[in-house]
Amino acid sequence: MLVLDKINAGYGSAQILRDVSLEAKPGEILCLFGRNGAGKTTIMKAIMGLVRTTAGVITLGGQNISRLRADQIPKCGIGYIPQGRRLFSELTVEENIEAGLLVSNGGQVVKQRVLDMFPPLKSRLDQQAGTLSGGEQQMLATARALAIEPKVLLLDEPTEGLQPSMIEQIRNVVVQMRDEGVAVILVEQRVDAVLSIANRVTFIENGYSRETLNASVLNSDKSLLDKYVGV
Amino acid sequence: MRAGENRVWLLHIAVVLVILALHFVLPPYHHGILARVMVLAILAMGYNFAFGYTGLLSLGHALFFGAGMYAMGLGITGLGLSPGIAVLFAIVCSVLVSAIIGSLALRTAGVSLMIVTLMFAQAGWYLILYFGEITRGDEGFVIPQAQRLVAGIDLADSNNRYLIALILFAIVLFTTLKLVRSSFGKALVAIRENEERAKMLGYNVFAYKLGAIIVSGTISGLAGAAYGLLFGYVGATFASVQYSILPLLWVLLGGASTILGPFVGTLFMTYLIDISSEFTEAYLLVAGVILVLLTLFARQGIVGEVKKRFAPWLP
Numbered sequence: 001m002l003v004l005d006k007i008n009a010g011y012g013s014a015q016i017l018r019d020v021s022l023e024a025k026p027g028e029i030l031c032l033f034g035r036n037g038a039g040k041t042t043i044m045k046a047i048m049g050l051v052r053t054t055a056g057v058i059t060l061g062g063q064n065i066s067r068l069r070a071d072q073i074p075k076c077g078i079g080y081i082p083q084g085r086r087l088f089s090e091l092t093v094e095e096n097i098e099a100g101l102l103v104s105n106g107g108q109v110v111k112q113r114v115l116d117m118f119p120p121l122k123s124r125l126d127q128q129a130g131t132l133s134g135g136e137q138q139m140l141a142t143a144r145a146l147a148i149e150p151k152v153l154l155l156d157e158p159t160e161g162l163q164p165s166m167i168e169q170i171r172n173v174v175v176q177m178r179d180e181g182v183a184v185i186l187v188e189q190r191v192d193a194v195l196s197i198a199n200r201v202t203f204i205e206n207g208y209s210r211e212t213l214n215a216s217v218l219n220s221d222k223s224l225l226d227k228y229v230g231v
Numbered sequence: 232m233r234a235g236e237n238r239v240w241l242l243h244i245a246v247v248l249v250i251l252a253l254h255f256v257l258p259p260y261h262h263g264i265l266a267r268v269m270v271l272a273i274l275a276m277g278y279n280f281a282f283g284y285t286g287l288l289s290l291g292h293a294l295f296f297g298a299g300m301y302a303m304g305l306g307i308t309g310l311g312l313s314p315g316i317a318v319l320f321a322i323v324c325s326v327l328v329s330a331i332i333g334s335l336a337l338r339t340a341g342v343s344l345m346i347v348t349l350m351f352a353q354a355g356w357y358l359i360l361y362f363g364e365i366t367r368g369d370e371g372f373v374i375p376q377a378q379r380l381v382a383g384i385d386l387a388d389s390n391n392r393y394l395i396a397l398i399l400f401a402i403v404l405f406t407t408l409k410l411v412r413s414s415f416g417k418a419l420v421a422i423r424e425n426e427e428r429a430k431m432l433g434y435n436v437f438a439y440k441l442g443a444i445i446v447s448g449t450i451s452g453l454a455g456a457a458y459g460l461l462f463g464y465v466g467a468t469f470a471s472v473q474y475s476i477l478p479l480l481w482v483l484l485g486g487a488s489t490i491l492g493p494f495v496g497t498l499f500m501t502y503l504i505d506i507s508s509e510f511t512e513a514y515l516l517v518a519g520v521i522l523v524l525l526t527l528f529a530r531q532g533i534v535g536e537v538k539k540r541f542a543p544w545l546p
Contacts, residue, residue, distance in 0.1 A: 048431055050427065050430070050431070069430075070430040070431065073431075073433075074432055080431050082428070086428045088420065088424040091421060091424070098417065099418070099432055102414075102432060102433055126235065144432070
């Protein structure tokens with residue numbers, strides 16, 4: 001579905017990504033795994049058009065999206081939940097979710113469906129997003145991304161700094177999206193989280209995409225993880 | 232409509248009714264001041280739409296104010312338009328000017344945007360002086376009383392002026408209220424809060440910002456046209472940098488990103504100068520000290536502080 005073919009990208013004259021290739025398939029969670037600064041977040045930003053690619057091609061369902069503007073990418077069906085949540089803190093919970101409905105034009109049906117996934121948000125629709133707890137903010141950021149009804153969902157460390165009950169809730173939604181046929185790309189640092197929900201893992205090192213392995217292989221031989229992140 | 236929604240609309244209707252009631256209570260001296268405050272509050276509301284809700288810091292709104300004023304004034308005295316048609320002509324001119332300036336200035340952001348808009352406004356001011364044969368330059372021109380009749384209503388009459396100013400103020404107040412509570416208004420706030428994130432949700436940020444500048448410039452142009460028509464004078468002073476800085480000051484004092492803030496800020500500033508000048512010739516010093524105190528202890532502006540402390544539901 002979403003294919004990155006030998007992507008180069010960076011910030012100004014600093015090249016971060018070199019010949020990065022990977023593929024996210026429908027109904028599958030692909031995890032990007034690597035040390036801090038390896039280039040995982042830059043890969044997400046390159047897909048979203050926030051970092052310009054200087055070589056290579058990104059295709060979605062065969063369509064080249066490498067040259068689209070950042071605001072055109074979500075309209076192709078790619079949802080992104082960045083690191084640090086980045087809510088519109090002065091808008092209410094409901095208005096944040098509605099901000100995501102622009103692309104899907106799904107209206108009340110989609111809003112209700114998204115809220116059903118995160119029941120705690122239902123009672124806080126009129127509350128300003130900036131006043132929510134960290135876990136609730138992550139729920140809202142996830143809900144807002146789901147409101148565009150993505151075919152591909154990008155999550156950058158969605159469980160960072162959350163309490164275990166919240167982690168479980170976010171994790172369940174990600175699995176639910178996968179089971180509904182969404183292609184998920186997940187950046188995650190926690191090995192247990194990776195191994196419990198990922199279908200495949202692509203290792204990122206110094207801006208290069210190294211090998212891609214099935215999670216079952218890693219589960220049976222954890223020494224491979226040591227090779228890339230020294231855990 | 233939710234209960235909270237009703238509360239918001241009722242509050243703003245009540246504000247308009249109070250201003251209407253003041254017309255029958257206050258002595259005639261205040262009619263002129265309040266009419267001026269209401270028209271200048273329209274300019275401030277226009278400014279607030281770009282600055283408060285969209286985060287676009289402009290120092291060029293004198294250009295929009297002046298464009299509306301001169302289009303109306305020259306429409307009446309030069310083209311022979313009736314006052315009503317001249318105001319419509321001014322609105323069309325304001326839309327065009329703000330669309331052109333916006334599409335050029337929005338290629339910059341932050342401090343650069345402030346400087347670019349200031350330069351455009353200064354260029355507009357110089358154009359008024361340069362084409363003095365048409366605009367009467369620095370001296371300006373008066374719109375004769377005979378040409379200030381709208382459907383038999385004499386706008387030179389202070390009672391009529393007050394009521395027309397109130398009608399225009401109410402129209403702009405409810406229009407901006409409706410706009411900031413619409414999906415367009417929410418998108419502008421989202422862009423102000425996090426432009427990159429708004430892009431990631433599919434918003435064409437440039438188009439939304441341009442829309443905000445056009446709405447803001449058109450409201451400011453309407454204020455200019457109304458000011459010239461109601462007070463009978465069109466002059467280059469109204470296109471000078473002072474009329475770019477004043478709306479910023481009124482909005483900051485009243486509360487940026489609040490609907491009533493621009494009106495409260497304009498009202499407060501006008502009466503602060505009016506009252507302090509009764510007691511001392513150093514009235515600007517008094518006004519300055521009070522403004523500094525307000526800036527120190529009410530950083531969100533008057534309405535902004537009320538919103539923060541007591542009424543978070545205020546739009």
